Amino acid sequence: MNRDNRSRGDRTARMKFRGLGLGLAAIVAMWAGITGTATATADTVDETIDVGGSPSAVVVAPDGTRIYVTLPTANAVSVIDASDNTVVDTIRFGHYPQYATVSPDGTRLYVTNFSNHTVTVIDTSTNTVTDTIDVGDAPQGAAVSLDGTRVYTGTTYDDADGNVNPALDVIDTSNNTVESIPVENRVQDVTVSADGTRLYATSFQNNSVDVFDTSDNTLVTTVPVENGPEGVAVTQDGSRVLVVNNGADTVSVIDASTNRVVETIGAGNYPREVAVTPDGTHAYATNSIDGSVSVINTSDNTVAETISVGNWPVGVAIAHDGSRVYVANENSDAVSVISR
Numbered sequence: 001m002n003r004d005n006r007s008r009g010d011r012t013a014r015m016k017f018r019g020l021g022l023g024l025a026a027i028v029a030m031w032a033g034i035t036g037t038a039t040a041t042a043d044t045v046d047e048t049i050d051v052g053g054s055p056s057a058v059v060v061a062p063d064g065t066r067i068y069v070t071l072p073t074a075n076a077v078s079v080i081d082a083s084d085n086t087v088v089d090t091i092r093f094g095h096y097p098q099y100a101t102v103s104p105d106g107t108r109l110y111v112t113n114f115s116n117h118t119v120t121v122i123d124t125s126t127n128t129v130t131d132t133i134d135v136g137d138a139p140q141g142a143a144v145s146l147d148g149t150r151v152y153t154g155t156t157y158d159d160a161d162g163n164v165n166p167a168l169d170v171i172d173t174s175n176n177t178v179e180s181i182p183v184e185n186r187v188q189d190v191t192v193s194a195d196g197t198r199l200y201a202t203s204f205q206n207n208s209v210d211v212f213d214t215s216d217n218t219l220v221t222t223v224p225v226e227n228g229p230e231g232v233a234v235t236q237d238g239s240r241v242l243v244v245n246n247g248a249d250t251v252s253v254i255d256a257s258t259n260r261v262v263e264t265i266g267a268g269n270y271p272r273e274v275a276v277t278p279d280g281t282h283a284y285a286t287n288s289i290d291g292s293v294s295v296i297n298t299s300d301n302t303v304a305e306t307i308s309v310g311n312w313p314v315g316v317a318i319a320h321d322g323s324r325v326y327v328a329n330e331n332s333d334a335v336s337v338i339s340r
Contacts, residue, residue, distance in 0.1 A: 047337040051078040055328035058317040062106040099142040112139035135169045141189040146196035154187020194238030202229040225252040231273030244271040263301040286313040309336040
């Protein structure tokens with residue numbers, strides 16, 4: 001589904017403490033201070049970075065020094081220095097750049113351009129465009145193989161009779177040529193498994209996740225999920241696949257060994273994207289209408305916390321050391337930085 005401007009609203013959760021509850025909390029806090037016992041601190045937004053351009057996707061460089069943010073309405077990508085959260089460059093190109101992925105060695109950034117059926121290749125050492133690759137129409141999703149030899153995106157092609165046919169476009173990064181593989185379901189977003197052997201592709205229209213074998217790009221199976229699946233992420237150990245269903249306000253948890261949904265978690269209003277912490281203990285799902293992020297405890301698949309961010313959050317990424325979560329707020333023209 002395109003990053004659109006659907007009906008929007010803000011929902012803020014408020015917690016009230018009264019009487020004994022407040023007194024008890026104060027006593028506990030005081031006792032912790034006296035004894036030196038550490039108290040758990042909630043995730044908080046400690047900085048907001050203005051980027052403009054209705055930010056959509058967020059990508060962290062492999063070495064953690066740079067954050068890349070696509071800006072669809074500015075036809076650009078912002079480059080943020082992760083050490084001080086400042087915008088150090090804005091790379092202008094393309095037509096409605098939306099999704100992005102970075103090569104494992106960090107030397108190349110690949111960005112889909114929704115409005116002109118291309119993928120832009122950026123040299124991250126100079127922040128310059130080195131190539132523009134023609135793909136199918138309206139490319140959606142972007143993922144790179146673990147060895148960096150392939151980039152995947154979902155597209156469509158019109159046949160001679162005017163029929164729209166979905167495809168999975170696979171870019172050979174050695175020469176930037178494209179193999180277009182016809183698929184049954186329109187691809188919305190993609191991610192690669194932890195061991196690199198599987199590609200997971202959400203299908204918003206079919207309410208499913210297609211699982212492909214990356215050795216030959218053949219379909220292994222299709223996993224039914226709930227209404228409107230969009231963002232998808234895999235835990236670091238590869239055991240679970242998390243899928244946000246924005247039509248159902250849920251997150252589906254798929255067992256990667258059986259390709260079956262083993263849990264469905266209630267999220268916020270209109271969840272869009274999801275990311276998993278490096279240690280696999282938590283997942284962060286953006287809720288566009290709520291202007292919030294649901295923090296999911298992956299040990300028991302419960303929502304541990306809900307964090308208010310900017311207006312219409314979409315993309316989300318996590319620092320490789322797990323210390324920061326970056327959220328792109330489309331209607332705030334800004335990126336929220338959450339401390340963990």
